[in-house]
Amino acid sequence: MTIPSPTTSNERWLAALAHAGILIPTIGLAAPLVVWLALRQKSTFLAFQALQALAFQLLLAVAGVIGGFLSGFLMLGFSLAAMALGIAIESEAPFIFVTGGTWLVLGLLLCVLGLFVLLGLIAAIACASGANFRYPLLGDRLARYLTPAETEARHE
Amino acid sequence: MSEARLDPAREERLAAAICHLGAFVPYMGILATLIIWLTQKERSVLLRRQALDALLFQGAATGLYLLASGVLGGAYFLVFFPTMMMSDTAAAEFVPVIWIVYTVLMLGVMLLYFVAALAYYFLAGRAAWNSLRGGRVSYPLIGWLRELLRAER
Numbered sequence: 049m050t051i052p053s054p055t056t057s058n059e060r061w062l063a064a065l066a067h068a069g070i071l072i073p074t075i076g077l078a079a080p081l082v083v084w085l086a087l088r089q090k091s092t093f094l095a096f097q098a099l100q101a102l103a104f105q106l107l108l109a110v111a112g113v114i115g116g117f118l119s120g121f122l123m124l125g126f127s128l129a130a131m132a133l134g135i136a137i138e139s140e141a142p143f144i145f146v147t148g149g150t151w152l153v154l155g156l157l158l159c160v161l162g163l164f165v166l167l168g169l170i171a172a173i174a175c176a177s178g179a180n181f182r183y184p185l186l187g188d189r190l191a192r193y194l195t196p197a198e199t200e201a202r203h204e
Numbered sequence: 205m206s207e208a209r210l211d212p213a214r215e216e217r218l219a220a221a222i223c224h225l226g227a228f229v230p231y232m233g234i235l236a237t238l239i240i241w242l243t244q245k246e247r248s249v250l251l252r253r254q255a256l257d258a259l260l261f262q263g264a265a266t267g268l269y270l271l272a273s274g275v276l277g278g279a280y281f282l283v284f285f286p287t288m289m290m291s292d293t294a295a296a297e298f299v300p301v302i303w304i305v306y307t308v309l310m311l312g313v314m315l316l317y318f319v320a321a322l323a324y325y326f327l328a329g330r331a332a333w334n335s336l337r338g339g340r341v342s343y344p345l346i347g348w349l350r351e352l353l354r355a356e357r
Contacts, residue, residue: 050208074232081236085243088215092208095215102222109228113325193336194210194218 063097063175070168108164119153220254220335227328234262261343
């Protein structure tokens, strides 16, 4: 799209700061928020990158809530099933599998968290080196959403 | 510096969605919503209403959660100390009954917490989606709370 690239080093570092906010859970939300509120009139690049970083962090929060609910359901279901099965066949084996499965689900959630944080870090490095970074799936949609007139002009 | 600008109306709607999605970030999301409301309410009619609604919704939910947690903590001690004193008296046979009733009640409360959390996240997500699409955004009871507090001057 037509969102401009950074021109000054301040722009690059502030965008990197906004993206790096994801490294500190929940409190890190403040970094892109402050950058957006303070500088959105001065630089379109910064306004976009800060909004993108905010949206990405909130996406992580939403994914965390959904993942929490899903894994809770899964663990509850498997535990109850293991309890029933363990009583039925008078064995402790089902419980061992459920314990292993619980660690597996927790590990999976941690891996997803790690991927999000890694992507945020990549975004910060890319912005610091002057790229007009877009997150996969999210970035282009956001850019199209925020510049509707230019998108329409392109289609005509 | 450049003539390219983000569409102001779209930016406003995205900011409103960010306020609504603040519900998903524990404790810090409401601060973000508060900051957006405080700084943007004079600049944007849309944010003046939507950020305020998100703030009231998240504030009411957080307040209710803390209140409920306090009441539950108090309830535990209200059961714990009397049963401890009862165990030396003739009423000792009632102690297990009281604890069973307490446990069943607490299981019900846990279910209630769960349903409330689901409703909270659903309402916040729906509000964010609607504000992104430019639709009407409303939380149940929050309009009434807004009028009651006369928060939107």
